[in-house]
Amino acid sequence: MPNHIFGRSTKGTLPTAVKGDGCYLIDSSGKRYLDGSGGAAVSCLGHSDAKVRTALHDQLDRVAFAHTGFFTSDPAEALADRLIAEAPEGIDRVYLVSGGSEAVEAALKLARQYFLETGQPSRHRVIARRQSYHGNTLGALATGGNEWRRAQFRPLLVETTHIAPCYEYRDRAEGETQEAYGQRAAEELEAEIRRLGPETVMAFVAEPVVGATAGAVPAVPGYLRRIREICDRHGILLILDEVMCGMGRTGHLFACLEDGVAPDMITIAKGLGAGYQPIGALLCTGAIYEAIKAGSGFFQHGHTYMGHAMAAAAANAVLSRILDDGLLPRVREQGAKLDAALRDRFGQHPHVGDIRGRGLFRGVELVADRETKTPFDPARKLNAKIKAEAFAEGLICYPMGGTIDGQRGDHVLLAPPFIIEDAQIGELTTKLATAIDRALAA
Numbered sequence: 001m002p003n004h005i006f007g008r009s010t011k012g013t014l015p016t017a018v019k020g021d022g023c024y025l026i027d028s029s030g031k032r033y034l035d036g037s038g039g040a041a042v043s044c045l046g047h048s049d050a051k052v053r054t055a056l057h058d059q060l061d062r063v064a065f066a067h068t069g070f071f072t073s074d075p076a077e078a079l080a081d082r083l084i085a086e087a088p089e090g091i092d093r094v095y096l097v098s099g100g101s102e103a104v105e106a107a108l109k110l111a112r113q114y115f116l117e118t119g120q121p122s123r124h125r126v127i128a129r130r131q132s133y134h135g136n137t138l139g140a141l142a143t144g145g146n147e148w149r150r151a152q153f154r155p156l157l158v159e160t161t162h163i164a165p166c167y168e169y170r171d172r173a174e175g176e177t178q179e180a181y182g183q184r185a186a187e188e189l190e191a192e193i194r195r196l197g198p199e200t201v202m203a204f205v206a207e208p209v210v211g212a213t214a215g216a217v218p219a220v221p222g223y224l225r226r227i228r229e230i231c232d233r234h235g236i237l238l239i240l241d242e243v244m245c246g247m248g249r250t251g252h253l254f255a256c257l258e259d260g261v262a263p264d265m266i267t268i269a270k271g272l273g274a275g276y277q278p279i280g281a282l283l284c285t286g287a288i289y290e291a292i293k294a295g296s297g298f299f300q301h302g303h304t305y306m307g308h309a310m311a312a313a314a315a316n317a318v319l320s321r322i323l324d325d326g327l328l329p330r331v332r333e334q335g336a337k338l339d340a341a342l343r344d345r346f347g348q349h350p351h352v353g354d355i356r357g358r359g360l361f362r363g364v365e366l367v368a369d370r371e372t373k374t375p376f377d378p379a380r381k382l383n384a385k386i387k388a389e390a391f392a393e394g395l396i397c398y399p400m401g402g403t404i405d406g407q408r409g410d411h412v413l414l415a416p417p418f419i420i421e422d423a424q425i426g427e428l429t430t431k432l433a434t435a436i437d438r439a440l441a442a
C-alpha cells in the first residue's frame with residue numbers, strides 16, 4: 001500500500017474519507033472509524049467542530065490570504081497574542097508557519113542566526129536524542145534520531161549527535177529511583193557537550209513527551225529541569241519540540257508547563273490547527289528576538305504561506321475551544337479514564353510490557369516477553385498488522401516501531417480527540433484489544 005497520496009495510484013487501495021462526525025470519520029461505503037489517534041495527534045477537536053467551521057467561514061468572507069511581506073492580519077496578531085499569554089515564562093514572540101517540520105527548520109536557523117548576531121559564530125552543532133522525530137525536511141530529519149527514516153538520506157543531513165532519550169521503562173535500572181534515573185539520563189547531555197566542545201554547540205532539541213518514535217514516553221520528573229540547568233551552564237539554547245505533545249494533548253497547553261521548565265524556543269503544529277487548517281508555529285524568548293532586532297534586524301528565513309489568515313483564524317478558534325470551553329481539565333479527566341481502561345484491559349496481557357503517557361496522549365508497548373522486555377522480531381511487522389486489524393475493526397490508531405532500533409519494540413500510540421466520551425473510551429480499548437490479539441495470532 002502506498003504511504004502517501006500519489007493521485008490515481010491510491011484509487012481503490014485506500015478508503016475515501018467523505019465525512020467527519022465528532023470522534024468518527026466516515027468513508028464512502030458508510031463505514032465509521034473511531035479516531036483513536038487523531039491521525040497522528042492532529043484532530044484534537046474531532047472532525048466536525050462547529051466553532052472552527054464558523055470561524056473559517058467568517059474569515060473567508062473577510063480575507064483569505066495577504067502576503068506577510070506586505071500585510072499582517074487580525075487573526076495572525078490575535079493568535080500570537082494568545083499563544084504568548086499562555087506560553088511558559090520568557091516566551092515572547094511567535095513565528096507562524098504551516099506545519100511541524102517548518103517550525104523545526106525555523107528554530108534551527110533562528111538559533112544559528114542568534115549566535116552569529118551575538119558574536120558566537122563557532123556555535124553551530126545540534127544535540128538531540130535517539131528515538132525522536134522532528135520532521136521530514138532535511139534539517140528536521142537530521143535532528144531526529146529515527147534511523148529508519150534517516151538512513152538513505154544520511155549524506156544530505158547536517159551533522160547532529162544524539163544522546164539517549166529519557167525512557168524509563170527500558171532504561172531505569174533495577175532499584176534506581178526515578179529522580180536518580182532522570183539525573184543520570186540528563187548527564188549524557190553534559191558529557192556530549194564536553195565531548196563536542198561547549199563553544200561549538202548551539203542547541204539541544206527534545207520532545208518533552210516523545211511521540212511517534214516511542215509511543216507517548218514522558219520524561220521522568222526532574223529530567224527536563226536538569227537539562228535546562230545544563231543548557232544554561234554552557235550557554236546552549238533549549239528547543240522543545242511540542243509539535244505532537246503540545247496544544248493541550250497532555251492536559252496542559254504546553255507540555256513543558258507540567259515539567260516546570262521554560263525553554264528558549266518551542267515548536268508547535270498538529271493540534272494548533274486541529275486538522276482544520278495546516279499551521280505550525282515557532283515560539284521564542286524576547287531575548288532571542290531582541291538580539292536579532294539589535295543585530296541585522298532581519299531573520300533570514302520565510303515561506304509563502306506564513307501567517308496565513310485562514311490558518312490563523314482556525315487556530316484561534318481551536319485555542320478558544322481548548323482554553324475557553326474547559327477542554328484542558330477534560331483532557332486530564334478523560335486521559336485518566338483512558339489510562340485506567342488500558343490498564344484494566346492490558347495490565348495482565350502477556351505481551352503488553354508498558355502503558356504510559358500523559359493526558360490523552362497514551363502509549364502501549366508490546367513485548368515478546370514481559371519479564372525480559374524482549375521486543376518482537378521486527379520481521380514479524382506486528383505494528384503494521386495491528387494497524388490493519390484495528391482499521392478493519394473501525395479504529396484508527398498509530399502503531400509504530402519494530403524497525404527503528406534493534407533494542408526497542410513495537411508500540412501503539414493513542415491520541416483521541418479531547419471531546420472523547422466515556423463510551424468511546426470503552427469502544428477504543430475493546431477494538432484495540434481485538435486488533436492486538438488478532439495481530440499476535442496472525
Ligand code: PMP
Nearest residue numbers: 099100101133134135211243244
Ligand atoms: N516534530 C514532532 C514531534 C512530530 O511529531 C512531527 C510530526 N509527526 C513533526 C515534528 C513534523 O511535523 P509535520 O509532519 O507537520 O512536518
